[in-house]
Amino acid sequence: MDKFAYETTIVLFGRFICTIQDSFRILQPKKYFHFTHTIMGQISDTNINDNNEVATQADLAEVLEVAAKAGHILLENGAEISRVEDIMGRISSHFGVDSGNFFVLSNGIFTTGRANKITKSGAQASTYANVEFIPLRAIQLSKVVAVNRLSYDISNGRINLAEARERLERISSAAPKPAWEQILGSGLGAGGFCAVFGGGWMDCLAALVVGLLLYAFVLGVSGRYLSKIVGGTCNALVATLLCVLCWRMGFGDSLANIIIGAIMPLIPGVPFVNGVRDLANSDYLAGFTRLTDAMLGFFCIAVGVSLGFILDGTLHGGVVSISMTVSPQTASVFLQALAAFIGTAAFALLFGIDREHYVPAGVIGAIGWALYLVLVRQCGATPVTATLASSTLVCIVSRMAAIPFRIPAQGFLLCGIFPLVPGAGIFWFTYYLTDSQFDLSMQSGWMASKVAIAIVLGIILAMELPQRLFSHNHRTH
Numbered sequence: 001m002d003k004f005a006y007e008t009t010i011v012l013f014g015r016f017i018c019t020i021q022d023s024f025r026i027l028q029p030k031k032y033f034h035f036t037h038t039i040m041g042q043i044s045d046t047n048i049n050d051n052n053e054v055a056t057q058a059d060l061a062e063v064l065e066v067a068a069k070a071g072h073i074l075l076e077n078g079a080e081i082s083r084v085e086d087i088m089g090r091i092s093s094h095f096g097v098d099s100g101n102f103f104v105l106s107n108g109i110f111t112t113g114r115a116n117k118i119t120k121s122g123a124q125a126s127t128y129a130n131v132e133f134i135p136l137r138a139i140q141l142s143k144v145v146a147v148n149r150l151s152y153d154i155s156n157g158r159i160n161l162a163e164a165r166e167r168l169e170r171i172s173s174a175a176p177k178p179a180w181e182q183i184l185g186s187g188l189g190a191g192g193f194c195a196v197f198g199g200g201w202m203d204c205l206a207a208l209v210v211g212l213l214l215y216a217f218v219l220g221v222s223g224r225y226l227s228k229i230v231g232g233t234c235n236a237l238v239a240t241l242l243c244v245l246c247w248r249m250g251f252g253d254s255l256a257n258i259i260i261g262a263i264m265p266l267i268p269g270v271p272f273v274n275g276v277r278d279l280a281n282s283d284y285l286a287g288f289t290r291l292t293d294a295m296l297g298f299f300c301i302a303v304g305v306s307l308g309f310i311l312d313g314t315l316h317g318g319v320v321s322i323s324m325t326v327s328p329q330t331a332s333v334f335l336q337a338l339a340a341f342i343g344t345a346a347f348a349l350l351f352g353i354d355r356e357h358y359v360p361a362g363v364i365g366a367i368g369w370a371l372y373l374v375l376v377r378q379c380g381a382t383p384v385t386a387t388l389a390s391s392t393l394v395c396i397v398s399r400m401a402a403i404p405f406r407i408p409a410q411g412f413l414l415c416g417i418f419p420l421v422p423g424a425g426i427f428w429f430t431y432y433l434t435d436s437q438f439d440l441s442m443q444s445g446w447m448a449s450k451v452a453i454a455i456v457l458g459i460i461l462a463m464e465l466p467q468r469l470f471s472h473n474h475r476t477h
Contacts (some may be wrong), residue, residue: 080392140352192343194261236304268297
């Protein structure tokens with residue numbers, strides 16, 4: 001078997017292993033395998049001289065290991081596929097290795113490479129192949145920003161290979177946000193989005209308290225001991241039961257708005273937005289995989305909320321009767337924009353964005369939500385049309401803000417899009433389905449689907465705009 005066929009076999013086998021590992025991880029998230037294979041051609045020392053230069057085996061392996069390390073950090077912390085491939089290629093090509101052999105999936109990286117320089121005597125240059133499974137973990141977008149900046153420092157010749165490896169190790173080992181800060185972010189996000197979706201002051205306060213308790217449960221129990229599906233369902237169940245308990249104790253007026261705010265920290269916004277961006281970049285396999293992951297997250301939320309209502313109904317003789325309400329206390333455009341700012345900035349904290357970016361992320365979310373309200377209230381636009389326009393604006397402003405703040409646009413987009421996510425639609429679909437009001441359930445589910453499609457189209461339209469409209473420098477995008 002020739003070397004190309006051998007490397008192809010290794011990569012295909014690695015894809016099979018990653019698929020098996022991903023299935024295994026869903027059932028037992030704390031146990032996974034790591035598969036790596038390296039191939040090196042043999043080079044004689046006599047072929048390496050001033051007139052006959054070639055990358056040594058150690059050089060080739062080290063360069064591609066550094067590139068793979070960068071890709072690993074990016075992929076496990078929420079970067080889109082195109083960014084992972086671009087940065088890996090940028091690093092390897094700068095250090096003299098063929099950069100056209102990176103294949104990235106949503107949970108795996110396949111790396112092959114060869115030295116660009118071949119000896120004049122015809123000796124074979126060293127080759128390398130590596131297959132790596134990337135387990136999912138908590139998102140820290142600050143690491144994506146750090147690796148993105150590192151790649152440009154490398155391409156500009158500011159650091160050498162050893163320094164790049166050292167910086168990657170520091171980035172990889174950087175601690176996440178403190179637990180208290182994440183819990184606070186969840187509480188503020190839940191309270192802010194409760195107001196966005198129509199809650200009054202007491203509803204927002206109840207959602208804030210539930211958000212705090214919910215994320216303590218996420219960090220202490222479900223994130224450590226439960227699989228993704230079971231954990232996601234339990235998170236929504238706990239949030240619903242806590243909201244019902246608060247409401248039955250007289251803490252809050254609108255149970256629906258309290259629950260909607262409380263479950264917002266559970267919304268799978270990262271796989272949803274990244275899936276859309278991957279589709280926009282014609283990476284259909286990764287795009288549909290991540291969108292499927294997002295749909296699974298929505299499904300777990302729906303199941304958890306439904307179970308919460310069923311358990312409460314068992315104790316109180318039937319599913320509690322609730323209806324859609326909008327409190328006049330928080331209905332003004334100014335207060336709605338302020339609530340969107342608080343909620344979006346809180347989610348920037350949850351996603352691990354650097355602290356100096358909390359405010360601009362919040363401003364972008366507030367701008368998008370304010371436009372939505374003006375279009376619906378003043379211009380008579382439908383929610384779908386208003387969502388399309390607002391999501392397009394959020395993406396455009398995110399790309400503009402990425403330049404001065406030296407952060408990938410993805411960081412602002414992931415946070416800024418949250419006020420437009422159909423969290424309320426998902427809740428009402430679930431509630432009506434649990435209460436056997438199937439017609440209303442289908443109407444709510446269909447509206448939520450149309451809003452989600454409008455967000456997808458808005459992001460795709462904005463991403464199609466050429467980068468030169470925002471800056472002649474492509475580095476932060």
